[in-house]
Amino acid sequence: DQRFNLLMGRELQKELSQKPQIAITMPILVGTDGIEKMSKSLGNYIGVDESPQEIFGKVMSIPDNIMIDYFWLVTTLNSKEIREIENNIKKKKLNPSIAKRKLAKIIIENLYTKNDALKAEENFDLIFKKKGIPDKVEQYIINLKSLKNKKISLVQLLTDSGLVKSNSEARRLVAQGGIKINDRKINDPNLELNLNDLSEKVIQRGKRHFRKIITKN
Numbered sequence: 001d002q003r004f005n006l007l008m009g010r011e012l013q014k015e016l017s018q019k020p021q022i023a024i025t026m027p028i029l030v031g032t033d034g035i036e037k038m039s040k041s042l043g044n045y046i047g048v049d050e051s052p053q054e055i056f057g058k059v060m061s062i063p064d065n066i067m068i069d070y071f072w073l074v075t076t077l078n079s080k081e082i083r084e085i086e087n088n089i090k091k092k093k094l095n096p097s098i099a100k101r102k103l104a105k106i107i108i109e110n111l112y113t114k115n116d117a118l119k120a121e122e123n124f125d126l127i128f129k130k131k132g133i134p135d136k137v138e139q140y141i142i143n144l145k146s147l148k149n150k151k152i153s154l155v156q157l158l159t160d161s162g163l164v165k166s167n168s169e170a171r172r173l174v175a176q177g178g179i180k181i182n183d184r185k186i187n188d189p190n191l192e193l194n195l196n197d198l199s200e201k202v203i204q205r206g207k208r209h210f211r212k213i214i215t216k217n
Contacts (some may be wrong), residue, residue, distance in 0.1 A: 071085060155189060
């Protein structure tokens, strides 16, 4: 998307009697929404510093029609291997979801290890197939002394724990049925929670985001 600027730079260099720079461009990687270019500001990105579990889930969410582009642009598979995957999908010899699993594991192996890739796949199956809670969940520790009456609103808990970025997002997700506590859907955005009853419970946002609540005196 910087091609115009690069070419303009070449023209300006000529005007200044400089040797024009060599511009090498690459195809733009479409984001996980399958529409816009991958961008952190658009929220359709896969971060190289994200956890293997998050990367696996995001790769599995990309539309089938852009998957082959990912094989070309973010893996080291050769052209023969990629074309074989593409042809097998077209001939319905290969399920697209199986191909995406392969893609996700390749990406994770390049950033982490093969073992991390396998664990991420197991974690994905636990959440999406068995509808369970992952074995390893990020903890959010609450000091009971810092809260009056040992109570906290659901909205505050969601924002403080980092599951959402704002109170408005928290309220919207609760209203849409996107929040669960120990696999029980919560629909009341005004809910007040008793922390004595909340310790060791898991709050879930959507299908892939979890926090285990730990309370300390």
